Amino acid sequence: MDYFLIEGGQRLGGRIPVGGAKNSGLKLMVASLLSEGPLILSNVPDIADIRTMRSLLSQLGLDVDEVDGPRKLSLGGAIASVEAPYDIVSRMRASILVLGPLLARVGEARVSLPGGCAIGTRPVDLHLKGLEALGAEILLEGGYINAKAPDGLKGGRIVLPFPSVGATENILMAATLARGTTEIVNAAREPEILDLANCLNAMGARITGAHSGTILVEGVERLHGAHYSVMPDRIECGTYACAVGMTGGDVLLEGGRMADQEAVIHALREAGVTVTEEVDGLRIQSDGYLKGIDLTTEPYPGFPTDMQAQFMAMLSVADGASTITETIFENRFMHVPELNRMGAKISTQGRSAVIRGVKRLSAARVMATDLRASFSLILAGLVAEGETMLSRVYHLDRGYEHVEKKLSACGAKIRRVQQSK
Ligand code: UD1
Numbered sequence: 001m002d003y004f005l006i007e008g009g010q011r012l013g014g015r016i017p018v019g020g021a022k023n024s025g026l027k028l029m030v031a032s033l034l035s036e037g038p039l040i041l042s043n044v045p046d047i048a049d050i051r052t053m054r055s056l057l058s059q060l061g062l063d064v065d066e067v068d069g070p071r072k073l074s075l076g077g078a079i080a081s082v083e084a085p086y087d088i089v090s091r092m093r094a095s096i097l098v099l100g101p102l103l104a105r106v107g108e109a110r111v112s113l114p115g116g117c118a119i120g121t122r123p124v125d126l127h128l129k130g131l132e133a134l135g136a137e138i139l140l141e142g143g144y145i146n147a148k149a150p151d152g153l154k155g156g157r158i159v160l161p162f163p164s165v166g167a168t169e170n171i172l173m174a175a176t177l178a179r180g181t182t183e184i185v186n187a188a189r190e191p192e193i194l195d196l197a198n199c200l201n202a203m204g205a206r207i208t209g210a211h212s213g214t215i216l217v218e219g220v221e222r223l224h225g226a227h228y229s230v231m232p233d234r235i236e237c238g239t240y241a242c243a244v245g246m247t248g249g250d251v252l253l254e255g256g257r258m259a260d261q262e263a264v265i266h267a268l269r270e271a272g273v274t275v276t277e278e279v280d281g282l283r284i285q286s287d288g289y290l291k292g293i294d295l296t297t298e299p300y301p302g303f304p305t306d307m308q309a310q311f312m313a314m315l316s317v318a319d320g321a322s323t324i325t326e327t328i329f330e331n332r333f334m335h336v337p338e339l340n341r342m343g344a345k346i347s348t349q350g351r352s353a354v355i356r357g358v359k360r361l362s363a364a365r366v367m368a369t370d371l372r373a374s375f376s377l378i379l380a381g382l383v384a385e386g387e388t389m390l391s392r393v394y395h396l397d398r399g400y401e402h403v404e405k406k407l408s409a410c411g412a413k414i415r416r417v418q419q420s421k
Pocket of ligand 1: 023122123124125126127128162163164165166167190298299300304305306327328329330
């Protein structure tokens with residue numbers, strides 16, 4: 001198992017390319033199940049979750065091929081199996097999204113229930129109710145979702161009690177091939193939903209309103225292949241912006257877009273970080289002096305839960321106190337004890353955390369617990385006195401590409417060590 005060694009205290013300067021979005025790329029790959037294809041995706045991030053999804057889609061029978069390297073994939077072909085097994089679904093929750101497309105294309109799916117995960121219980125009831133409203137028959141048995149639509153799916157009106165990203169995506173994909181019109185009310189409005197709808201429309205779907213909270217899908221007989229480029233990763237972009245905010249410096253985040261992340265940019269500015277939109281990306285400038293702020297995670301366009309841990313690390317060295325309330329996941333403060341071991345002063349009560357800014361953090365041996373939490377520990381390491389050792393970086397490799405290369409290119413002292421060596 002690899003670990004990182006990080007020596008704190010370097011200002012960051014230069015350019016960091018923002019990769020394709022994990023949270024969009026994975027879903028666009030799944031969308032390829034809806035047609036013979038091929039769907040040619042470019043700007044695919046080179047991360048472990050994408051490799052896991054490639055293996056799942058291959059197991060389902062699709063041909064998944066690289067076109068000039070891992071960043072461009074060709075996906076398509078006939079479905080040979082309708083089962084997403086436990087070992088893959090428990091490793092990567094996005095696997096649950098094959099349910100809707102399999103039902104829509106071949107009228108059958110067997111997908112393992114994902115179970116809980118480090119950040120909370122994460123049920124899938126809204127996915128299932130939505131698909132039932134489109135005519136699917138669903139039976140939960142032996143830890144699996146067995147779903148059937150022998151006569152195909154038919155359009156319906158679905159009102160989501162919460163704008164779940166995953167449920168919106170599952171229903172949206174299924175509805176593209178359903179007979180008649182589907183309306184998804186209180187749908188998620190995340191930019192990744194719009195990216196998925198745009199890709200599906202490029203494949204011949206008829207979707208409108210994907211950014212509005214009410215999505216209309218007019219079912220079509222079949223979808224076809226298309227070329228599509230994955231949107232830039234707004235979370236990766238925000239994460240590096242926090243890094244520069246903390247260390248001080250001047251970095252251009254190439255490909256970063258203001259429109260996808262207004263809540264994050266507002267919070268960065270409030271904390272004292274300068275963010276400017278330039279032709280080729282977002283420029284982040286900071287003198288390393290930060291002010292405490294209050295944040296609450298919310299569905300888009302609110303402040304994203306996927307940026308909570310990184311802001312917590314950043315605010316731990318701000319002047320004054322901050323509060324963060326996590327409303328999306330009930331157990332997403334796993335990074336707090338590790339940050340406190342590095343000298344942060346954070347206390348939690350239920351879903352809220354109070355962060356009392358300290359002047360400096362000190363290096364320690366720390367352990368990654370989930371994808372975003374791992375990065376909060378890298379951020380702390382970048383400003384801590386001494387050498388931080390972060391183990392279990394496989395959590396990080398799931399969703400951030402070439403972290404050590406991107407940070408080192410801007411002057412950070414971070415290196416990966418392979419434990420076996
Ligand atoms: C969530 C985030 C998404 C993030 C991803 C990975 C939100 C709204 N969604 O997406 O931005 O990229 O995690 O960190 O911030 N829920 C149910 N029943 C369901 C589905 C969800 O009760 O069937 C609840 C969950 O328990 C949770 C909330 O809804 O409290 C958010 O779920 P959802 O948006 O579906 O989660 P993800 O799709 O994983």
